[in-house]
Amino acid sequence: MARAAGVSPATVSYVMNGQRGVSVDTRRRVLAVANELGFRVSGRTRSRDPQLTRVVGLIVPNIVNPMYTGWAQHIITATAEEGFDVFVATTQDDADSLSQIAATLAARNVDGVIIAAALRHDARSLQTLRQHRIPYVYLSRRSEQVPGDFVGIDDEAAASQLMLHVLGHGYTEIATVIGPRFSTASLARENAFVRTASNAGITIAGERRVSTRLNAQGGAAAAQRLLSSPRPPAAIVCGSDEIAIGVMEHALTLGLRIPEDLAVVGSDGLPHSRSKLIGMTTIVQPVQKMAHKAFALLLDQITTKRTTVIHAICDHELHLGTSCGCPADPHSAR
Structure with a gap:
């Protein structure tokens, strides 16, 4: 196997026994060759590893929103390839729950934590992990109080692109609905929505800027508030697909047609949304x-114990459906 992977037998031994001193790329190459040849890291081998528990934590706001379950599934797959198990916990976007979960993960001595439920002004939970020297990575949103590795999209650029598309349809009576503002992702999207509209001469007043729960129920509640006003909007720009679906569902109960009576757009790009x-x-x-x-x-971080912070910004795409007023594409496999 060492020859097939192009490394020394000692390197293979380090990787298969979960020892440090091997780069991430080399570790992945050795494990890929091991998988092809039918070798697996046994649970017995993992349990003898004196340095790692081979368990990482994943903290998400909930498992109702398919965005979070999608991330969870792919993270579980990625960790399994490296011989790690995942402890998944949900916070319901509650600061006390997040702090308690961080303490629990620290007590379990996990090797690291991926946090998709960070709160902008939270420091307690992150300080707990730092005090126990547990590496962590922010996913999608982050704390403004404690630095750390981050993976996400350019939320401001994406939100601006989405709003420009809506403005291109000629809508002037526009509302925005986002998730909780203690999420850096939600707040960045709202700010970009409003700023982009303002730059085009469209003012989105405070009563038309709604923050709600990150699920369809939150979207429905926001739509009820917006559509019952004396001057309901003609378009609602949402910071989440699940919120947008809730908006659309409530609009349909009122007998409104989408997009003829109300245009609705979202953010996330969930498969069922498209x-x-x-x-x-x-x-x-x-x-x-x-x-x-x-x-x-x-x-x-687990294998090298570096001290530098890395921000990885992934590319996003604008998917054009019909909910904004665009014509249906007969060749699209939406």
Whole structure:
């Protein structure tokens, strides 16, 4: 196997026994060859590893939003390839829950943590991990108080692109609905929505800027508030696909047609959102790439104990559906 991987037998031994001193790229190459040849790191070998528990934590706000379950599934796949298990915990976007989970993961002596549920002004949970010298990586959102590796998209650029597309349809009565503002991703998207519209001469007043829960129920609640006003918007720009779906569902209960009576666009690019059934115009995040990059950065910290901070910004795409008013593409496989 050493010859097939182009490394020394000692390097193979280090990798298969979970020892440090091997670069991430070499480790991946050896494990890929091992998988091809049918070799596996046994649980018995892992348990004898004196340095690693071979368990990482993954903290997400919930497992209702498919964006989080998508990240979780890809992270579990990536970690399994490296012989790690994943402890998944949800916070429901509660600061106390996040702090308790961080303490629990520290007590379990996990090798590292991927955090997709960071709160902008939170420091307690991150300080707990730092005090226990547990590496962590922010995914999608981060704390402004504690630095750390980050994987995400350029939320401001993506939100601006989405708003420009909506403005291109000629809409002037526009509302925005985002997730909680204690999420750096949600806040960045809202700020970019409003700023981009303002630069085009369109003012989005405070009552038309709604923050809600990151699920369809939150979107429905926001839509109820916006669409019951004396001057309901003609277009609603959302910072999440699940929020957008909730908006669309409530609009349909009122007998409104999408997009003829109300245009709705989202952000995330979930597969069902882009289906022909829903046809949502949305920003597509590269879920698999982000998940694998987050674990790669975490594994790099685990194996090298570096002190530098890396921010990895992944490319996003604008998917054009029909929910914004664009015509259906007969050749699209939405």
